[in-house]
Amino acid sequence: MPIETRVRGAGGTVSRTAADLGAEVVAVPVRSGPVAPAAEVASGLPFTLDELLDLHRAKGEPGEITATQVRVGDRVRELLLYGVGDAEPADLRKAGAALARRGRGRTALVAGVPAGDLAAFVEGALLASYTFKIGSPSGKQPLATLAVLTEAGPEADAPAIERGTARAAAAALARDLANTPSGEKDPAWLAAEARRIAEGGGLTVRVRDERDLADGGFGGILAVGAGSARPPRLIEVSHIPDGTPDRHVVLVGKGITFDTGGLSLKPNEGMKTMKTDMAGGGVVLAVMSALRGLGVRARVTGLVAAAENMPSGSAMRPGDVIAHYGGTTSEVLNTDAEGRLVLADALAYADAELDPDVIVDVATLTGAAKVALGLRHGALFATDDALAAALTEAGARAGEPLWRLPLVDDYRPALDSDVADINNIGRGGYGAGSITAALFLREFVGGRSWAHLDIAGPGRATSDDAEITRGATGYGTRLLLDWLAPA
Ligand code: BES
Numbered sequence: 001m002p003i004e005t006r007v008r009g010a011g012g013t014v015s016r017t018a019a020d021l022g023a024e025v026v027a028v029p030v031r032s033g034p035v036a037p038a039a040e041v042a043s044g045l046p047f048t049l050d051e052l053l054d055l056h057r058a059k060g061e062p063g064e065i066t067a068t069q070v071r072v073g074d075r076v077r078e079l080l081l082y083g084v085g086d087a088e089p090a091d092l093r094k095a096g097a098a099l100a101r102r103g104r105g106r107t108a109l110v111a112g113v114p115a116g117d118l119a120a121f122v123e124g125a126l127l128a129s130y131t132f133k134i135g136s137p138s139g140k141q142p143l144a145t146l147a148v149l150t151e152a153g154p155e156a157d158a159p160a161i162e163r164g165t166a167r168a169a170a171a172a173l174a175r176d177l178a179n180t181p182s183g184e185k186d187p188a189w190l191a192a193e194a195r196r197i198a199e200g201g202g203l204t205v206r207v208r209d210e211r212d213l214a215d216g217g218f219g220g221i222l223a224v225g226a227g228s229a230r231p232p233r234l235i236e237v238s239h240i241p242d243g244t245p246d247r248h249v250v251l252v253g254k255g256i257t258f259d260t261g262g263l264s265l266k267p268n269e270g271m272k273t274m275k276t277d278m279a280g281g282g283v284v285l286a287v288m289s290a291l292r293g294l295g296v297r298a299r300v301t302g303l304v305a306a307a308e309n310m311p312s313g314s315a316m317r318p319g320d321v322i323a324h325y326g327g328t329t330s331e332v333l334n335t336d337a338e339g340r341l342v343l344a345d346a347l348a349y350a351d352a353e354l355d356p357d358v359i360v361d362v363a364t365l366t367g368a369a370k371v372a373l374g375l376r377h378g379a380l381f382a383t384d385d386a387l388a389a390a391l392t393e394a395g396a397r398a399g400e401p402l403w404r405l406p407l408v409d410d411y412r413p414a415l416d417s418d419v420a421d422i423n424n425i426g427r428g429g430y431g432a433g434s435i436t437a438a439l440f441l442r443e444f445v446g447g448r449s450w451a452h453l454d455i456a457g458p459g460r461a462t463s464d465d466a467e468i469t470r471g472a473t474g475y476g477t478r479l480l481l482d483w484l485a486p487a
């Protein structure tokens with residue numbers, strides 16, 4: 001659901017702005033070390049802010065909040081001393097998130113913000129305000145207005161506020177798409193969402209339905225979708241920049257709208273979160289939605305390979321052989337390794353038809369990536385060191401860290417098939433489930449500059465944490481936007 005919190009720039013003093021907005025809460029930053037903020041709001045208190053911070057052993061760490069009450073103008077308000085650490089982007093993102101959480105249920109919060117990456121502060125605050133609830137809202141409503149005051153002033157702050165807001169809105173869109181229950185969300189629904197997003201974002205869109213897929217030879221997408229009563233789609237969205245594009249980037253997303261495992265059925269424990277198995281496709285659509293607004297100079301094509309992986313009388317079977325786009329055949333040894341089957345078609349299509357300079361795919365591909373790196377780091381594989389470095393740096397800046405894993409050529413025999421060009425799971429004895437999955441995908445990129453982001457771990461969160469909210473996280477949206485549209 002769209003983020004309800006609105007961020008606005010303000011000028012003058014915290015007290016004046018609080019009075020004007022009727023804000024119940026005011027906040028002033030505390031940097032690391034025993035430095036009290038120069039806060040005119042605190043002038044009436046019978047103690048100094050240093051004494052207060054000292055009492056609570058506050059260290060000014062990002063995320064830390066020390067609260068007191070203070071009279072400002074005609075009424076008593078809550079004063080939050082919030083830690084900003086060294087005011088690095090990551091610190092401000094975390095501080096913004098902490099303030100927004102603390103401001104839940106309030107109409108307005110006025111915050112002094114130190115010099116630094118204001119967009120990161122805004123992004124953190126807005127993403128921490130994200131909610132997804134079908135039915136009557138529970139708990140406290142998100143903070144309605146966050147007014148930010150800096151030395152620079154509202155005019156100078158406007159671009160950073162706009163940028164942070166745009167990035168948060170894109171990440172929230174990715175969360176919404178992935179949080180939507182699969183009863184509502186099938187491949188056709190995702191295609192309709194893509195059309196809506198394209199309209200709002202100045203993009204063109206082409207959707208291939210099951211007949212188009214059959215005519216085009218997209219055997220992987222069709223095979224994975226064959227068990228479902230809701231047919232698959234290949235969604236293609238294009239951003240054509242004004243002027244001559246500097247390069248052509250193709251983003252490919254896994255769009256499994258529900259992953260039961262197919263005939264290789266998952267137990268309920270592993271299945272119940274699988275509405276988020278299109279998180280990669282959601283990220284691709286969310287990134288596409290923001291490109292025009294952020295003035296991205298590259299031509300970008302987004303492909304989402306959408307299918308529902310269901311067991312039924314028409315489902316693909318273990319042992320089936322499918323012919324992918326372009327003719328490569330794969331033997332399906334496990335129908336639960338379906339993501340790579342749909343991605344193979346999209347990657348081969350991108351290579352053969354789109355002439356990209358770079359291909360990046362995003363997918364909740366393997367439980368093994370979650371085992372290796374946990375819930376906060378995405379796994380990165382790449383055929384190009386410079387691309388790997390650029391994505392890693394973008395991830396670090398965006399607060400969506402990546403860790404590169406190797407494409408081990410010695411493990412390639414794990415994918416040898418007796419009857420087809422390749423089989424879809426790593427045979428026993430090799431382990432490294434994320435690596436063998438990446439090696440499978442590599443067969444379809446035609447030697448191009450390519451990176452694969454396995455987001456099975458960070459795509460979902462089991463609890464709120466700073467700007468991350470429980471459920472779908474939108475992980476990958478901000479890192480790809482940082483890569484495509486650096487500040
Ligand atoms: N969608 C899953 C991967 C996944 C697991 C994502 C947990 C998020 C959380 C994928 O389609 C899958 O089932 N992969 C199998 C591959 C195996 C059969 C080779 C897996 O990881 O177990």
Ligand code: MN
Binds near residue numbers: 259261336337
């Ligand atoms: Mn699966």
Ligand code: ZN
Binds near residue numbers: 339
């Ligand atoms: Zn899956």
